Amino acid sequence: MTTDFPILSILLWLPIAGALVVLVAGKLAPISVRWLALFFATVVFALSVPLWTGFNPGTAGMQFVENLPWISTFNVHYHLGVDGISMPLILLNTFMTVLVVIAGWEVIQYKIAQYMAAFLIMEGLINGVFSSLDSLLFYVLWEAMLIPMFLIIGIWGGPRRVYATIKFFLYTFFGSVLMLVAIIYMYVKTGSYDILVFQHTSFGMTAQLLIFLAFLVAFAVKVPMWPVHTWLPDAHVEAPTGGSVILAAILLKMGAYGFLRFSLPIAPDASRMLMWLIIGLSLVAIIYIGFVAIAQTDMKKLVAYSSIAHMGFVTLGIFIVLLIFQKTASTDGTVMGVEGGLVQMISHGFVSGALFLCVGVLYDRLHTRDIKAYGGVINLMPAFAFFLVLFAMANVGLPGTSGFVGEWMVILTSMKADFWIAFGAAFTLFLGAAYTLWMVKRVLYGPVGNSNVSGMKDIGKREFIVLGLCAIPVIVIGVWPAPLLNVMHATVSNLVHQVVQSKL
């Protein structure tokens, strides 16, 4: 479906243009930049809603397509389009950016215009990443997005921000350059950078393996999968609240998105051969990282490790499909695994973002993230306690919240594949409950911890709006996930059928 209205281009470029306006306006009038940034973020979100309403869930093809030649020497095209996998992620991104802008309202005092501009630029670039259908365009945006994140952590971060941000940058850059080599290799073979062309080209087994491994490094770093996850806790701990939110809610999804867009359709045979590796790493992430999370004393670190464990669910859901197909030779019920992974991605975006916002709320008051420094907060901040408990329950996967839907679908699919995998995956429910609820207990309940805590004020209007906005989708998806599943169903079943067919 081609529309005359270049909505994806607008979603890519309007935030960047807005960022420039914010930067220039920041020079002229220092107060207005917050409202200006909020204006742009809201407009972009409003413009992204037609993606959902105008989306045709009946087809697996790309929609809202735009295709222009970009670099003719290389046959690179400015090729944008969305399907049922990428469209919800774009909406997630535009939504979270609005929250981040509001969340940084009073907290950020140093170079506020640059702060807002960095997030707006990142929003545009990420929209581009999720909608680009040309691998080089994808790569350019994927990499370019590192620059604002690098600055966000480095400028507005905590005491060890320089270490954390350079580590973040180099880890991701390392993964990406290998992906670049794979992309160029495929270009040399096919004469095109178009992802859809790659998907329909038959590469040999050796080539597929190398391509798969190169992409694996790039995406595994981003997801992040054990053992290349170590940048994430550092980055999260040092990043400002807004940075943590975007990092957890959006950036991690880019890795999983990459698996769905590149690894599986381009190298299905290699994926089937190496699925054990991914499933194994996912289980390690789910179980081992779950234990690591229990031991954390820093709230942000705890949420960060919980993110890694939850993302393990996503990769498990995606790759378990291949195992089921290998065992049963049919795709019955496999679609649910990928869909579960996707729902988990969206849900985790809201939940982890919200949890980081909650930690931010506490941090703004006591300037520490140490769990021990709190206690009995519920007595002083009842409204806040309501939200924290809600998001904690969603993180645990309580039925009725969005966290439950994805986890349940993935566990159910895993059961089809192998009892022990399902057992391992279900173990996370227990671990998740342990680390999340234990943190909630120590922070919220019990007697008021110390005199600092007793001076804490409950959340204000601004914080209430931010957390409330997060809570709505968490409950809506939890109670009624059908619209979300409906949007992605056609795309996912097409993807699954593509993946189980050998290209050799």
Place this chain on the structure above:
Amino acid sequence: MFTLPSLTQVIPEMFVLGMGCFILVIDAFISDRLRSISYWLSLASVAATAWLTVTVAQNAGLLTFDDMFVNDSMGNVLKLFTYLVVALTFLYSRSYLKDRSLFKGEFYVLGLFGMLGMMVMISAHNFITIYLGLELLSLSLYAMVALDRDSPVASEAAMKYFVLGAIASGTLLYGMSLLYGVTGTLDLTRLGMHIAESASINISVMLALGFIIVGLCFKLGAVPFHMWLPDVYEGASTPVTMYIGSAPKIAAFALFMRLLVAGLGGLHVEWHVILTVLAILSMGIGSIVAIVQTNLKRLLAYSTISHVGFVLLGILTGTTEGYRAAMFYVVTYVIMSTAAFGMIILLARKGFEADRLEDFKGLNDRSPWFAAMMLTVMFGMAGVPPFVGFFAKLYVLRAVIDIGMWWLALVAVIFALISAYYYLKVVKLMYFDRAPRDAKPIQADYDVRWVLSGNGLAILLLGIMPGPLMALCARVITF
């Protein structure tokens, strides 16, 4: 019987020569107060030369002076970029030189003569012309480094440069004479034919090839012939460093194309191996040693070395695409390197050089705009999109993978990753650190500010729209 060669093709060269001499004479007669006349005359000469080159390119024959001089589209485009960079150097350096009482006509005259040398190198079609151009350039550079004669560092750098440069020139000359002995010709086309015809490769030709590569790599600054580079970059005054670090790279690229590709193309199998080793070494040493530098000029010197490795990657493929990639890389690198040295000049003021890394601390507090410019340059050099440095690396990597050397591409990206670290370090200083309390506001004149802004934006715009420049490189290189 003697017939006058066709002179149309060399009008730009003759014009530069004439203007260089003219400015030299004029400069001797004007007082310090009117020194700007030399400056403006030099700039005007460069602009006029560009116009002449464009005119000549359209309606002149290919070869002249008994085939010693070639006027092809690759040469003309490379020359235009050379003019651009030389003009940028002049623009950047005016106030810097004034502040240090170095604002002398000699800088501009030497700059013009050096440019003439580069033009001759670019258009050379014969060993003699190559050597002539190279020496004219080198001698101008030696003198420029020593321009600040009261500075011991500058004198030391000049001595070092001179001695090592002379050895390199000698090596190159020796290689040429060996080839002359074997083939009996100094003409590059005839040499190429001769080498293609001879079935076996004898030892003297191999020796000659070795000597020539050593000479070329010295001029380009490839490892292990890079020793002069950091010392000269650091010792010379910043405008001179900018001059050395930019335009001559374009000329050196032309030299590679003329000598190795046109002349010794038949020996591709041999020089392919040599250049592979040199490229890996250059990328490696350049990336790793730069990490520990505290002086920005030295850091940029090592970064040059690693970029030279990438240029060699393009050349060593021996394919048209590879040469195009190398040309794109050289041109874009030169634009970025000019901007990097421009930043040093911008921050410098009388009695303060701004060439240490910590001088960039907290630049974002002092001037967000120029911090963003330096950020552009640094990420551009690191090869992070959307800046043009990424497309340069992409082009080269594609050429390398095209000939099946994907392992070499992997090596290259790993070194690119390592080098990203020190570029990030500069960004870190500008954005994450606070400016020292005694930091003074930027005092640079408006011309420097405008030129630098344009230069930085060019890195971004070429990155968003690299197509035209790529198409240009593809059009002029047809080997």
